[in-house]
Amino acid sequence: MKQFETELxxxxxxxxxxxxSVSGNITQAVNGYFNxxxxxxxxxxxxxQLEKVxxxxxxDLMVSFTPLARDLRVILGILKLITDLERIGxxxxxxxxxxxxxxxHEYEQLEQVKEMANIATxxxxxxxxxxxxxxxxxxxxxxxxxxxxDKLYFTLxxxxxxxxxxxxxxIVYHTLILRYLERTADHAVNVAEWVIYIISxxxxxxxxxxxxxx
Amino acid sequence: MKKEKKKDKFLxxxxxxEEMKKTSDLVFKVENLNxxxxxxxxxxxxxxxxxxxxxxxxxxPSGCGKSTMIRCFNRMNDLIPDCKIEGDIYYYGKNINDFDxxxxxxxxxxxxxxxxxxxxxxxxxxxxGPRCQGIKDKEVLNEIVANSLKKAALYEEVKDRLKESAxxxxxxxxxxxxxxxxxxxxxxxxxMDEPTSALDPIATAKIEELIFDLKKEYTIVIVTHNLQQATxxxxxxxxxxxxxxxxxxxxxxxFKSPSKKETEDYITGRFG
Numbered sequence: 001m002k003q004f005e006t007e008l009x010x011x012x013x014x015x016x017x018x019x020x021s022v023s024g025n026i027t028q029a030v031n032g033y034f035n036x037x038x039x040x041x042x043x044x045x046x047x048x049q050l051e052k053v054x055x056x057x058x059x060d061l062m063v064s065f066t067p068l069a070r071d072l073r074v075i076l077g078i079l080k081l082i083t084d085l086e087r088i089g090x091x092x093x094x095x096x097x098x099x100x101x102x103x104x105h106e107y108e109q110l111e112q113v114k115e116m117a118n119i120a121t122x123x124x125x126x127x128x129x130x131x132x133x134x135x136x137x138x139x140x141x142x143x144x145x146x147x148x149x150d151k152l153y154f155t156l157x158x159x160x161x162x163x164x165x166x167x168x169x170x171i172v173y174h175t176l177i178l179r180y181l182e183r184t185a186d187h188a189v190n191v192a193e194w195v196i197y198i199i200s201x202x203x204x205x206x207x208x209x210x211x212x213x214x
Numbered sequence: 215m216k217k218e219k220k221k222d223k224f225l226x227x228x229x230x231x232e233e234m235k236k237t238s239d240l241v242f243k244v245e246n247l248n249x250x251x252x253x254x255x256x257x258x259x260x261x262x263x264x265x266x267x268x269x270x271x272x273x274x275p276s277g278c279g280k281s282t283m284i285r286c287f288n289r290m291n292d293l294i295p296d297c298k299i300e301g302d303i304y305y306y307g308k309n310i311n312d313f314d315x316x317x318x319x320x321x322x323x324x325x326x327x328x329x330x331x332x333x334x335x336x337x338x339x340x341x342x343g344p345r346c347q348g349i350k351d352k353e354v355l356n357e358i359v360a361n362s363l364k365k366a367a368l369y370e371e372v373k374d375r376l377k378e379s380a381x382x383x384x385x386x387x388x389x390x391x392x393x394x395x396x397x398x399x400x401x402x403x404x405x406m407d408e409p410t411s412a413l414d415p416i417a418t419a420k421i422e423e424l425i426f427d428l429k430k431e432y433t434i435v436i437v438t439h440n441l442q443q444a445t446x447x448x449x450x451x452x453x454x455x456x457x458x459x460x461x462x463x464x465x466x467x468x469f470k471s472p473s474k475k476e477t478e479d480y481i482t483g484r485f486g
Binding site: 004066067068069070071072073200201 | 441442445469470471472477478481482483
């Protein structure tokens with residue numbers, strides 16, 4: 001089994017790398033918003049590459065080791081959660097696109113966007129930490145944080161709606177930025193749910209047992 | 215057709231069994247089973263059931279009691295000196311010790327690790343059991359041989375050389391012949407003790423396909439060291455460790471998310 005463990009370690013490193021890149025891109029996009037940049041370009045090639053490498057590695061491990069029990073759940077869980085990480089990467093790009101567009105207009109910045117971004121990126125970090133440390137409670141904490149994001153999201157949407165005299169572009173671009181941050185947190189929740197599955201065999205899509213494909 | 219030809223005592227037991235089969239889908243019920251070989255305890259207080267038309271796989275490291283347990287079902291351990299068995303095994307509600315042993319073994323057939331055809335023709339291998347039961351009619355025997363070989367997915371390969379020695383068959387064919395030989399007795403249960411461990415992957419795949427087909431008609435208990443095989447062919451898996459049953463569960467659940475750490479450690483190769 002030592003060989004499997006070694007291969008799994010490599011996979012963990014790729015996964016940490018992918019999560020870091022994804023969080024970094026979100027931060028870069030949000031910094032662009034606060035710096036009033038109009039030309040932020042997010043490069044998610046590395047994320048796409050890592051996704052492919054991890055997928056191939058998972059398939060190779062399945063072929064070579066025909067893993068069972070937790071070993072099987074690790075492979076399945078990783079295959080599922082990297083889709084969420086990749087999607088967060090796409091959202092970083094989306095945020096940059098609408099932030100670039102927004103910054104061509106006059107507007108008052110929403111300070112709490114930073115808070116939303118911080119919570120969301122921290123959720124990604126904690127979810128991956130929970131996986132690496134095999135920490136069920138930590139994974140559950142990630143899910144609990146989503147409530148804060150949702151609250152901020154609705155508060156900020158209301159603020160936009162209540163502010164008089166805003167240009168349509170400012171409202172629409174802002175709304176989209178907030179929406180993508182909120183979705184980022186949702187994907188971090190999905191990652192945490194797969195981590196819970198890896199650790200315990202439980203997934204919320206199948207709450208009463210473990211008889212379906214999960 | 216053959217029932218009339220069986221001995222009277224078998225007929226009586228058969229009728230009694232037919233009644234019991236109508237009311238229960240529990241083929242075997244094992245209660246508080248302990249087995250000692252001399253001083254050494256090989257099975258420790260086992261309690262579980264085997265259900266009708268299911269494939270039950272016994273897994274566990276060598277020496278954990280799987281083969282000892284499977285041999286209890288048709289009282290193969292009766293022949294071993296110093297073997298002491300406590301507790302009960304019920305076959306459709308009736309204690310297996312209350313059966314005539316040859317009658318029990320007619321209902322509970324067995325296939326072993328290495329194929330063990332008799333040194334006689336393919337035909338005679340299959341006809342041996344029915345002949346022992348007193349079936350002499352050639353046409354009846356022909357039919358039993360053909361049907362058994364068909365059910366064991368061997369007929370097409372050997373139909374033109376039924377009179378040739380069984381020892382000339384390949385290992386995989388010999389094992390299917392042994393399965394056909396068990397089927398010829400019209401059993402309810404087929405016990406298989408590592409039936410593919412001496413076979414190549416192609417012959418193994420054929421036996422696995424055969425088990426899948428046989429499940430519709432028979433209850434199968436299989437001992438296997440090949441965990442992937444257990445996941446492919448069995449409905450229920452029983453994990454043995456040091457003579458104890460650690461976990462019994464639906465096979466897919468046991469191999470995806472076992473409840474016990476010992477099971478997890480064994481099936482992921484962390485020990486054993």
